[in-house]
Amino acid sequence: MRTGIFFCQAQDNMNLNIDSIAKYSANLPEVETVQILRPKPLPGIDFIRGQIKSNRLERIVLAGDMPGYFKPVFTKAVALTGGNTDEIRLASFQEHGAKGENAMDRAKAIVACAVMGIPFSLAAVPGGNPVNHATLIIGGGIAGIQSALEIANAGKQVYLTEQTGTIGGHMAMFDKTFPTLDCAACILTPKMVSVGQHEMIRLLTKSNVVAVSGKPGAYRVKIKQKARFVDVKSCVACNVCAEVCPVKVKSEFDAGISLRKAIYIPFPQAVPNAYLVDETSCTYILSEGQKCGACMKKCPKECIDLNEKDKTIDIEVGNIILATGYEFLDVGKIEQYGYGVYPNVLTSIEFERLTNASGTTGGRIVTKTRVIDKKTGKEQWIFSPEGIPPKSVALIHCVGSRNKKYNPYCSRVCCMYSLKFAHLLKEKVPSVNVYEFYIDMRAFGKGYEEFAERIKQEGTFVVRGHSASVAMKDGQMIVRGEDIFNDRLVEFDVDMVVLAVGLIPSKGTEEISRLLGVQRDSDGWFSELDYNGSPTDTDKGGIYVAGMCQAPKDIPDTVAQASAVAAGVLRSLTSGKGIGHMSSLSLSEIESRAKKIHAI
């Protein structure tokens, strides 16, 4: 077919040298003419007709960043000259990812495919590396659990690494999920148990990835598993060791609002259901075997070995899924809310643990009680089940989120969980007054808007206006805000303030991105390959992202993304074509493949 190529570049693309692409494409077979058009003025219809007639063109290729913009005038011209309008082919550089290092090669390949009349995606199939059928999942939250189950249920080996002593992540700490107010543990714990019992899943708790080498499809990963000091298989979680342990520290699982021992189980439903020792606080380990050791003596199963050493595990996997999750912004640095100064200013996760039936107060919502430490004589504020329920509570949205000083982005879940808190407060303490201070109510999901409406009808005072000050006056906390809809300033006496704290990537994210060579965006979250087209892939082949570590998202979205990742992994395992990566394809590979298809 006699082909004419028209370069229609709407704006300058710094990566692409159009002249050099034009030179290359002039040498392609059956190309009669190559024209570089300027966007202004638009090419005239007479000019195009003249070109078609003089070169007797049968196929026209429009190349550029957005060539579709010019298509109508060419269609008209071809129709007027009596040609086949289906033979107008677009070679879109932007759409097919001609950017970055290989932009020029990619652009040339795109033009070549268009000239031969072959869809680019058919010719450019990365291929080749044989795939190891094992998969590594980093992070044992709901995303990691969901992916692990999906892949393992398909009969493939999964390694699930988790930094802490139990899987479950943040979701295990939650009481209810929005907007359905389902019990979070009822959804999560069966999944956790099946992860623990699954024969295709090898669970590595207290583990960190320390080195990764290899190429897509065959990664060699070195994992460092810290000593747990308790034999998982023989521990029956009888709690004798914790009873004799003299050390008390703040519980991570309870977000610091209750105490645990140095030998502990994070929560009763933990998987694996065994105790572990915190090596940073255990007297025996800190004194290198000189003191204490009471738990070792008392354990009826004799499964505690405080002299256990860390070990490293080498595994080979084909795919790696990142599900490293998130953590909360340090709200202490946002001074105006008085967190850490006034006892009853809580972060959202602390409130979540307070209202949780498995929490320290058994689910009663109370204000903190003052106790005097007998030994040191210092006063402390703690939650006790006998505490006084609050008469009024302020919930402040967007603490550190959508704020240029802290997180410029929206953390996406805070509006909804604050509404959920309002509901839980009204449910558990019927006489309470709840004030919600919000900037914009972002109730975007299925059933969310209805949930927000329902909360308003329950009698929560929803104040459109942010509060930026929490003050103490004669022992009474005062929250000041502007009620914008009613055009007045408001001041409420409150007993408790709950801050909807912004989310940031978890601590290890930077380390992981350095180990694996995965890009991160300006806010620190992992970058996906294409936000719309492939939201689970990364720019490295065989590495995927799931859940919060890509961007803040709620539980339904996290689970959906985790399942989508599993589909991607299984595709690479079952298609038999192996994993490669688009960026590793060279021009000649695409060309030869295109020729092969063209010949058929």
Next chain:
Amino acid sequence: MAIRVNPTFIDDLDRYGAEDVQLCYQCGDCSTVCPHADDMYIFPRKSMRFLQMGLEQKIETTLEPWLCYYCGQCSIQCPREADPGETMMSLRRWLISRYDFTGIARKFFKSRLTEILTIIAVAVITAVFLIYYGFSGGNITIYDGEGAFLPSGFIHRFDLSVGAVLLIFLIANAIHMWYLVMIKGTDYPVPWWIYIKQLYQLPWHFFTQKRYSECEKKHEHPVFMPWLIHLGLMLGYVTMLVLVMVFIEQLQAGPEIRWQVHIFGYLATIGLLAGTFYFIRNRIRKNYVQYKKSHGTDWVFVILLFYIVVTGILQHLFHRIGLNVAANITYVLHLMGVVPWLLRMPFCKWSHLIYRPLAMYFAEIRREAAARQESIIQSVPVLIK
């Protein structure tokens, strides 16, 4: 009543210094932390909103910009870094140009060059006039008494005529402000006796600047510092103005120091010198949020005032130690600063000396009138169909 929207209003304000208003997303943090915002006057968020919507007619009748003393809390807190404090400052500049019916203030605020050229032109004309007068009737080696270069009686008449021009403009602008705020902007009746009842507000706020002192409580400044300095500067300024306008002949009577008059002059000089020095230093250092962005008119204001104070001190010194020629030359230089300064008053930042107490006065009148209106409405039973 329908309100006309001016869609380019926000772009106009850019020239007055409000550059980031579009960033505001109406969270209300600024109103929350503002020590002056109350139920009747909620700002700066509301003013930002009016600006974003281009409600020029609404803004020109508001008093909120004058109730703000720019402590900078709002700009520190603003999550969008939209700088509400600077917006209020630029709204004050805009209001000064709005109250001024001649349009000169608008030109000054919008173009640095126009302002500086005008000042230089007025200074040169003043110098030419004074030197011509001095040489036609006096001797440059004589400072006071018979045959003086610039006799104090003449300077007195000269000052009074400049002061009269100034006063005419100021009164006209104040009346314009009253019209905009109390007639156009107040949609409930204001009985005359409220004007008289609240009259004490004028001297009270003029001489104490109490609201400014309320600004500083939560701030990083040394205790009450900007308020004290500002008060000292203002009192010094007013004292000096009175001395120059009324008591110039006693002040310039001879080389000897008359303590009953001069003590005021010295106190005023201390206030002026400390004030100008403090504000210039802060504007150069930019260590507090309110001094981070300096509009051109701010610089002209402090530098010209500093120049006048320094030349005034020098002239005084030369006169007392007997260097009459030097004293006469510095006197001319001093007046070259003073005359443009005085004539510029109604069109520049200085005029807030009048507008601020007026605004407090009007604000209290409005507040009382609104409360009265409210009670009237509530006492009359309304039939709701």
